[in-house]
Amino acid sequence: MSHIPQLLAIALVFLLAAMSPGPDFLAVTSRALASRREGFQVALGITAAILLWAMLAMFGLGVLLVRATWLYMAIRVAGALYLIYLGVRILLTVRQAPQRTMTASTATTSQSAWRSGFAIGITNPKTAAFFGSLFITVLPLDAPFWVQAAALVVVGAVSIGWFGFVALVFSTERIRVAYARIRRPIDAIFGAILVILGFRLALTP
Secondary structure: OOOHHHHHHHHHHHHHHHHOOOHHHHHHHHHHHHOHHHHHHHHHHHHHHHHHHHHHHHOOHHHHHHHOHHHHHHHHHHHHHHHHHHHHHHHHHOOOOOOOOOOOOOHHHHHHHHHHHHHHHHOOOHHHHHHHHHHHHHOOOOOOHHHHHHHHHHHHHHHHHHHHHHHHHHOOHHHHHHHHHOHHHHHHHHHHHHHHHHHHHHHOO
16 A cells, blocks of 8 residues: 555645744744854754654654653753743844854854754654644554654754755855845844744743
């Protein structure tokens, strides 16, 4: 029996979910405006976190998070606090000099960008619940190991494909030049949205 339709369904559903605006998109965008390399590193960090959640979902962690309310809340609060922290940090830089440094990222900066992307992705427990319901709905219960592995490959490819595309677009010279002219209001909007998303994540059941 061919499992190609199921894999295509996973790719389509996850792509639509990834394309919806959220902290992941904002993180990649804000870093890509400063450096293409940093933008890609954030995308790689987010993809690593998403793959980890997807793997854990295959082992039933999505169901565990639904039942273990305290664990779900702990991860969600941690994610909310991190989003608020990122937003506040961006807002604090709004008052700095308008011209932001556009030099090539150092290894330390790249590692920091990767860790930032991974932290944003791993502190969102809804991802595990999403993949848990997606895999249960789409994949048959007796799906062989290679199908599960292929599903993870599809998830990783879609994630790095979409977020890499976002990093590529927002790091183009024309967009970066336009951003440099109106950096302060754009950063203020990014920071405010991240803070709002953080509070929403913490307060919304």
